[in-house]
Amino acid sequence: MAKKKKIDEKALAAAYNEALALEKAGAFEKAAAAYQKVLALDPEDHGGAAVRVASMGLGETPPKAPDAYVETLFDQHAEAFESILVDQLEYCVPLMVRERIDALKLGPFKKLLDLGCGTGLTGGALRDITGEMVGLDLSENMVEIAHEKDLYETLYVAEAADFLEDNEDGPFDIVTATDVLPYVGFLEELFFGVADNMEKGGLFFFSSETLPAEILGDRDFMVGPHQRFAHAEGYVRKVLESAGFEVIEMSDITVRLEDGAPIAGHLVVAKLK
Structure with missing residues (x-):
C-alpha cells in the first residue's frame, strides 16, 4: 500500500495565504493560478481551493465541496x-x-x-x-x-x-x-x-x-x-x-x-x- 504523502504545512500555509490575498485584491486569474499550487501541495484540498476558484467564475465547478474541506471547516467551528x-x-x-x-x-x-x-x-x-x-x-x-x-x-x-x-x-x-x-x-x-x-x-x-x-x-x-x-x-x-x-x-x-x-x-x- 502506497504511503500517504505528508503535507508540507509551512509551504501550504504560505501558498494559501498568497492565493487568498490575490483573490481579495481582485486579481482572480493570478489567484486561480496560486490556488493550483495549493492543490499540488494538498490534493485532498483541506482549504477548499477548488471551491474558491469556482466561486471566482474560473476553472471547473466541482460536483461537491471536497470532503476534507467540509470536515476541516466544521471541525474548526464546532465549539462556536x-x-x-x-x-x-x-x-x-x-x-x-x-x-x-x-x-x-x-x-x-x-x-x-x-x-x-x-x-x-x-x-x-x-x-x-x-x-x-x-x-x-x-x-x-x-x-x-x-x-x-x-x-x-x-x-x-x-x-x-x-x-x-x-x-x-x-x-x-x-x-x-x-x-x-x-x-x-x-x-x-x-x-x-x-x-x-x-x-x-x-x-x-x-x-x-x-x-x-x-x-x-x-x-x-x-x-x-x-x-x-x-x-x-x-x-x-x-x-x-x-x-x-x-x-x-x-x-x-x-x-x-x-x-x-x-x-x-x-x-x-x-x-x-
Whole structure:
C-alpha cells in the first residue's frame, strides 16, 4: 500500500495565504493560478481551493465541496457553531422544518435519518415526534457535540452519499438534510441514495440556497460568492422527480444572513411515491 504523502504545512500555509490575498485584491486569474499550487501541495484540498476558484467564475465547478474541506471547516467551528449560525447568522431551518410538519399535520415518525446532523439542531427540533433517530456528519467534532446532547440513538461520522450506499440501518420514514446542499452541487447521487433508504410514502425535508436567474443562467448549480453551492429550482425539482419523489412544497426562505444580507433559498418537502 502506497504511503500517504505528508503535507508540507509551512509551504501550504504560505501558498494559501498568497492565493487568498490575490483573490481579495481582485486579481482572480493570478489567484486561480496560486490556488493550483495549493492543490499540488494538498490534493485532498483541506482549504477548499477548488471551491474558491469556482466561486471566482474560473476553472471547473466541482460536483461537491471536497470532503476534507467540509470536515476541516466544521471541525474548526464546532465549539462556536450554534452561537455563530443561530445567533449571528439567524439560521433557523430546523425550526422551519418543524413548523411545516405541524402545519401539514405530518408525523409522528418511526425512524429519522438526519444527514449532516451537525450539533443536533434538527434532532432537537424533531425529537419529541420521532421514535428513533440516526444522525451523521463528516465532522467528528460536530458529532461529539451531538452525542453529548443524547438526542440520537445512533450517530456516524460519514459522508452522506457514501453512507446511503452502504447503510443497513433503514428504511426511514423521514430524512432531513438541512444545510447539506450548499456543500453539494450534483444532486443525483444524494437524492437517489435517499430514495433507496426510505419507505414508500416517506418524507424528505431539505434546504437549499439559490441565486437570481440572471446569475445562475442556464446552469443547474454553481458555486456562489460565499463558496457555497446554489441550485436552480428547476434542477432540484427535476432530480427529485427522477429519484421517485413528489414535491409537496417548495417554499422561498431566507436560509441565513451573510455579511448582514439575507441568503435566498428553498425549503423543500418531498414524498417518495
